[in-house]
Each structure stands twice: as C-alpha cells, then as structure tokens.
Amino acid sequence: MGDDAAVVRAGGRLCVTSVDAMVEDVHFRLDDGSSSPFDVGWRALAGALSDLAAMGAKPGEAYIALGVSPRAGEERALELMRGALELASRAGTELVGGDVVAAPVLTACVTVVGWADAESELVGRDGARAGDLVGVTGKLGGRPSRPIPRLEEGRVLARGGAHAMIDLSDGLAADARHIGESSGVCLEIELEKLPLGEDVVGWEQAATAGEDYELCVCVAPRDAEAAAVVDVGLTWIGRVTDGPPGASLRHRGRERRLQGFEHSW
Amino acid sequence: MGDDAAVVRAGGRLCVTSVDAMVEDVHFRLDDGSSSPFDVGWRALAGALSDLAAMGAKPGEAYIALGVSPRAGEERALELMRGALELASRAGTELVGGDVVAAPVLTACVTVVGWADAESELVGRDGARAGDLVGVTGKLGGRPSRPIPRLEEGRVLARGGAHAMIDLSDGLAADARHIGESSGVCLEIELEKLPLGEDVVGWEQAATAGEDYELCVCVAPRDAEAAAVVDVGLTWIGRVTDGPPGASLRHRGRERRLQGFEHSW
Numbered sequence: 001m002g003d004d005a006a007v008v009r010a011g012g013r014l015c016v017t018s019v020d021a022m023v024e025d026v027h028f029r030l031d032d033g034s035s036s037p038f039d040v041g042w043r044a045l046a047g048a049l050s051d052l053a054a055m056g057a058k059p060g061e062a063y064i065a066l067g068v069s070p071r072a073g074e075e076r077a078l079e080l081m082r083g084a085l086e087l088a089s090r091a092g093t094e095l096v097g098g099d100v101v102a103a104p105v106l107t108a109c110v111t112v113v114g115w116a117d118a119e120s121e122l123v124g125r126d127g128a129r130a131g132d133l134v135g136v137t138g139k140l141g142g143r144p145s146r147p148i149p150r151l152e153e154g155r156v157l158a159r160g161g162a163h164a165m166i167d168l169s170d171g172l173a174a175d176a177r178h179i180g181e182s183s184g185v186c187l188e189i190e191l192e193k194l195p196l197g198e199d200v201v202g203w204e205q206a207a208t209a210g211e212d213y214e215l216c217v218c219v220a221p222r223d224a225e226a227a228a229v230v231d232v233g234l235t236w237i238g239r240v241t242d243g244p245p246g247a248s249l250r251h252r253g254r255e256r257r258l259q260g261f262e263h264s265w
Numbered sequence: 266m267g268d269d270a271a272v273v274r275a276g277g278r279l280c281v282t283s284v285d286a287m288v289e290d291v292h293f294r295l296d297d298g299s300s301s302p303f304d305v306g307w308r309a310l311a312g313a314l315s316d317l318a319a320m321g322a323k324p325g326e327a328y329i330a331l332g333v334s335p336r337a338g339e340e341r342a343l344e345l346m347r348g349a350l351e352l353a354s355r356a357g358t359e360l361v362g363g364d365v366v367a368a369p370v371l372t373a374c375v376t377v378v379g380w381a382d383a384e385s386e387l388v389g390r391d392g393a394r395a396g397d398l399v400g401v402t403g404k405l406g407g408r409p410s411r412p413i414p415r416l417e418e419g420r421v422l423a424r425g426g427a428h429a430m431i432d433l434s435d436g437l438a439a440d441a442r443h444i445g446e447s448s449g450v451c452l453e454i455e456l457e458k459l460p461l462g463e464d465v466v467g468w469e470q471a472a473t474a475g476e477d478y479e480l481c482v483c484v485a486p487r488d489a490e491a492a493a494v495v496d497v498g499l500t501w502i503g504r505v506t507d508g509p510p511g512a513s514l515r516h517r518g519r520e521r522r523l524q525g526f527e528h529s530w
Binding site: 005006008010012013015017018019020021022023025026027060061063064065067096097098099101102103104105107109111113115 | 277278280283285286287288290291326328330332362363366367370372378
C-alpha cells in the first residue's frame, strides 16, 4: 500500500489497481463555477489513471461509483460521466461498470485496473538509489482543468529501467519527499531548473501545485539519455544522494522549505 | 453492465469486478445507533462480494475508498475498516489498497476483483429459461447486520449449470423481476414457499427486505438435485414460464403486488 496502486498476481500477469475518490466541497466546487461537472469526471478518472502511469502499467478497464446529490441532480451527474468517458476514450481505457447511489454532495469514486506482463515492467516509489538523476515530465504548476495522465511516458520510463517513479498529485515538494522516504535516500532538487507551465509565475508555484499529474522519475545516469526521449519531454531537476531520507529543495544553492499538498481528513 | 459486476478477459482468465458504495444517511445511519461503523464496513464489503457470488466468481482482492467526515472522525473510520477487514478474512479476500479522503458524511466505496478460469464457470442474470426451477439459498427477510455473502454456494451453483443467478440485494420481489426482464421470461414465485428467517413475521417481509445477500437461482429440473446440496440449503420457490417478462408473485394462487427496494437518487 506504499504506492498509490496495488499490485496482485493474476495467472501469469500482474494486475495493478488504483482507487481515487473525489468529493464536492473537498476536492472541487461546483457552486462557484470553478469546476464544471465534465472536468470533475475527467479529473477523477485522470487521478486514478495517473497512479497506473507512475508504475508503468498498461491501462485496462475503469469503474465509477457515482454519488448523486439532490442539488447536483441528474444532469450534472451525466455531465460528470461524459467527462470521464471522454478521457477514457482518449486514454485507451473503457468504463465498464460501476454503481450509482444517492449522496449528500456529488462524489465520484473511480477504480482503474491496469496490467503488466512481468514485475520487471513495473516500477514503485521505493527503488531510488544514490547517484540517480531526478527528472520530471512536461511542465509544472499549471493545474490543468483536463490533465492528461502520462501513461505512455510512464511505460517508456518503467521499461527503460527507471528506479523509482511517482505522479505529482500532491505537488513536487511533497511527492519528491515520498520517493526519498520510501527509498531511504535524499532527492536533492534544484528549484531553478523546474520546467514552468504557461502562466506559472515562479518555481514556488511549480513545486507546490498538486494535480499536475506529471511524473517524477529517478534514473541511473547510464539510462538518462534513453529516458529523455519521452513524448512530452523530460527535464533533469536534481539528483539522489545518501542524505537524510526525504527531499532537499534548493533555489540557487539555498535550502527552501516548501509544502506540497498533504492528505488530511 | 446488466449484471452487478463487469467481466473482462485478462490473459487466459476472466476478471470480474464489482463496485459498491455506501453513504451515511442514505444507506445507513450512525447517529440513531441503528448501525455500528464496524457493521457498515462489513456490509460495504459484503455487498460487493455478493455481486461476485451471484456470478460464481472466486473472490480475489478488495479495495476501499473511505470518505471520512469531521463528525464521524478517525475512530469511527478505523472501526469501519476493522469491520471490512474482519469479513475479508472470513471470506478469503484481502484488502490490498484504497484511498482516504475527506467527505461530508462517512462514505465507503468498495471495489472487489474476482476471477474465473473460463466463461463457462460464470453465470449472469439473463439466461433463465421456461421450465427452470427457481430456488433461493438460506432464509429470507432477516436483514442480518453482518451478512455472509454466499461465495461458495454461488460457485457451486454456477458450476452446476445454473442458467441465471442474482443476489437479493434489493429484495426477492425486485430481484426476481430483474432476472425475468433480463432473460425475457417470467419467474412465477409461490410466496407461501419462501424460507423465512428467524423473527421474520411473514412472506411480505421476506419478499421485500433488501440486503439479504442470499442468492436466487434458476436451474433446469435435471440439475435441481445437485444444486440443492449447497451448504446453507436451497428452497424451491417457483418456476420459470413463457409469461410476460418479469416476475409474477402469488400467495396461495392469488397474485400480489410487492415492491422490493428500487435504486433511486
């Protein structure tokens, strides 16, 4: 359970499952117009698919349990489903089942099942080693309303021998620490190297914004060249050392304390 | 999606997945003491496992997404998890992953994955044929606070050639109709034959109480003797005819209108 997805053996293959829940007024708001139901459905599925991407699994089928509130009503619930279906078709997964229940606020619980033919195709967050380079895909901090989970990139990186990988759902500052703590190493990040998304005002925003769904990956130097060819681009932002387990975030050499989003309830 | 679980092919095997959500103040109440969090966790997993039972699938792994409200708090959420873990250990499944999020009321969304080696081991709700006998497992109407999903019985019945099967989550009156409508046949039920649970005052309660998690099965007469050996017992309560698709419920020959629980939101 250290990774965001669970892996079980199924006959000769490995079944990777991820569950992601999104709750109105906790993860999104509809009443102030900041999220559309379509985007909520898209993001709910994106979050679960992104956990598969971070392990290098091939996406299989998706299931959605929808909690429909009287206030949200049938129309918004259908709009949410349309968002999830649209991403499903783009990501090569299929929504094949689920459940619909009444709930006090609009809620979507998405389960996705992914597959791998062998353990060697998958990567966790606990394998980073001192000497590795740390890279991120794409651009950070943009908080796109319809993020694209990096499924293809994740598979390329996992098969290319990545030692550890995580998706930036909580923001780089928190997620780099998750890799470091799980692996017993220190990820030393040079904040001035972060690839900034459009309209992102600076490295602080890029390092703390969650729901990026870009991937952070640790790769041995000899595999770095091959890793850098992923479609959306890979930027090297630091390296792994024997320092205290976690992450050390520096801007032009000066240590910074930054908090990404932390799960709390 | 006609059945409560979805089936996909995974290599040489079949993967059967069911998702079930339970929401405070919709499916259970904590504040009036009518449900304990332990029982809620148990029942959330039981509901999902019961969908596998109705198809004859072997249970694999379970995943739970827990929505924790400020009012429920950490202690009740843990109690809910303990209930789910207790049933998991009894039912031979394992909780291997999930998600914890904040939510306005206590919510549990359970996904279970089941397996079958071949399509011929599984049964849906759409295969009932005129001439079949209709049976139910166990006793009806008791609404146990910690129901035992009929996994072993479901597998025995499915492998024994059952034509159609469903779990009584909505109550016999509604679920018999689901089989009839899906199969294009009429299930003629003799209400005086229903096996009543302890403290169940009459056939009306037995025919309408949901969350029984007993199985209703349609079997060719030649397979009836073998089917009747299931552990918890099987009672023959009617037969399948070419009548209008659905169910016809009679008490001592007189037609009765009964409503089981219907999903609504």
